[in-house]
Amino acid sequence: MPNFFPRWTNTLPLKLAICLGFTGMFVTAGVWAYFTPKYTRVGYEPPQPIPFSHKIHAGQLGLDCRYCHSFVEEGGHSNVPSSSTCWNCHQHVKKGSPKLEPLYRSIDPNFEGYDGKAVPWVRVHKLPDYVYFDHSTHVNRGVSCVSCHGQVNEMDVVSHQEPLSMGWCLDCHRKPEKALRPLEKVFDLDWKPEGDQLELGKQLKDQWNINPPEHCGACHR
Numbered sequence: 327m328p329n330f331f332p333r334w335t336n337t338l339p340l341k342l343a344i345c346l347g348f349t350g351m352f353v354t355a356g357v358w359a360y361f362t363p364k365y366t367r368v369g370y371e372p373p374q375p376i377p378f379s380h381k382i383h384a385g386q387l388g389l390d391c392r393y394c395h396s397f398v399e400e401g402g403h404s405n406v407p408s409s410s411t412c413w414n415c416h417q418h419v420k421k422g423s424p425k426l427e428p429l430y431r432s433i434d435p436n437f438e439g440y441d442g443k444a445v446p447w448v449r450v451h452k453l454p455d456y457v458y459f460d461h462s463t464h465v466n467r468g469v470s471c472v473s474c475h476g477q478v479n480e481m482d483v484v485s486h487q488e489p490l491s492m493g494w495c496l497d498c499h500r501k502p503e504k505a506l507r508p509l510e511k512v513f514d515l516d517w518k519p520e521g522d523q524l525e526l527g528k529q530l531k532d533q534w535n536i537n538p539p540e541h542c543g544a545c546h547r
């Protein structure tokens with residue numbers, strides 16, 4: 327029997343099978359991921375080295391989120407503040423409070439036990455490493471902190487409010503009008519639209535040409 331096909335086709339079925347197999351596995355896993363949001367994370371509220379209260383600082387004192395989370399508009403990561411940010415006030419305010427000892431150990435050379443190390447804040451929100459996420463691209467497109475972190479300005483202890491699962495990301499990407507607000511209101515967690523959110527959101531979506539990605543490569547690079 328003459329061979330009508332060039333040699334390379336010999337391995338073609340195998341290659342195809344492998345490709346399809348992997349794609350199949352990936353898509354199955356993706357569908358699996360979509361339908362199993364990690365609800366277990368919601369409510370996660372680890373104790374912090376200092377009982378820092380957003381309710382006092384962001385709520386009552388009215389400090390802007392950016393005073394402490396200064397990179398949230400520019401960078402992918404929203405930083406947690408360094409000790410010097412707290413020191414601005416607490417070198418005077420409540421000086422000597424036992425609750426602030428880890429701060430003084432970190433920044434005050436006159437404090438007994440001073441070690442100059444950063445305060446070991448415990449991370450609350452964390453995506454797996456294979457997910458790409460950028461804060462600035464959301465915050466600068468009219469998505470408020472409150473949509474993803476809840477009413478932080480009323481929390482004594484920050485807790486995990488949303489699942490941060492793939493299905494949750496995609497829910498908003500498909501219907502961003504549920505969340506969009508004027509840019510100057512992004513950091514105002516108490517803001518409510520005067521009229522209908524969906525109408526306003528649709529208007530902003532068209533005006534700013536908002537089109538959040540849904541293809542796999544956008545979040546898995």
Ligand code: HEC
Nearest residue numbers: 383384389390391394406447449450451471475478479484
């Ligand atoms: C005075 C400084 C300060 C201000 C102002 C502030 N934060 Fe924070 N924020 C912190 C510190 C310190 C932590 C880490 C300790 C903790 O989780 O409470 C933190 C943690 C967080 C976390 C959890 C981070 C993680 O580990 O996942 C979120 C979300 C957050 N802040 C949102 C906000 C929002 C939204 C605002 C504005 C309404 C705000 N913060 C204002 C200091 C501040």
Ligand code: HEC
Nearest residue numbers: 376377378382383407411412414415419420423425426429
């Ligand atoms: C703009 C000034 C300012 C900044 C910046 C600031 N604080 Fe405060 N903090 C205050 C004030 C005012 C109070 C309330 C004092 C009172 O209850 O009379 C307070 C209260 C506290 C308390 C409660 C102390 C006690 O004994 O009850 C802790 C803990 C605290 N802050 C931690 C921090 C940490 C950690 C940071 C940095 C992430 C920080 N603060 C940044 C002004 C500030």
Ligand code: HEC
Nearest residue numbers: 391395398403404405451452453459464469470471474490
């Ligand atoms: C679209 C959803 C979304 C919005 C809007 C958002 N965050 Fe986040 N935030 C996240 C996710 C997701 C993480 C976990 C990121 C990771 O693990 O890479 C996170 C993590 C954080 C952290 C922990 C440090 C870090 O960067 O991983 C801080 C602090 C924080 N956010 C503050 C804020 C503040 C302040 C705002 C508003 C100005 C805000 N976030 C708006 C989704 C959001």
Ligand code: HEC
Nearest residue numbers: 458459460463467473495498502505535536537538544545
């Ligand atoms: C509440 C709404 C909302 C949620 C929740 C949300 N996004 Fe988005 N996302 C947006 C909007 C709005 C844009 C901007 C689209 C545009 O600029 O046209 C965007 C853009 C993006 C982009 C493209 C821009 C860039 O940074 O490269 C990526 C990637 C992305 N989001 C990832 C995520 C991930 C991962 C999650 C979940 C952890 C998430 N998003 C959750 C609304 C949301």
Ligand code: HEC
Nearest residue numbers: 352353355356359364457490491492495496540541542545
């Ligand atoms: C808008 C952002 C976004 C898009 C688009 C996206 N994903 Fe994901 N994906 C995520 C996030 C966030 C997680 C992490 C979920 C978690 O930790 O709960 C994830 C997790 C996964 C996982 C791991 C599941 C697990 O439980 O370990 C797979 C596999 C996956 N995605 C496949 C896909 C496929 C296939 C597509 C395209 C059809 C896709 N993703 C599109 C955000 C996205």
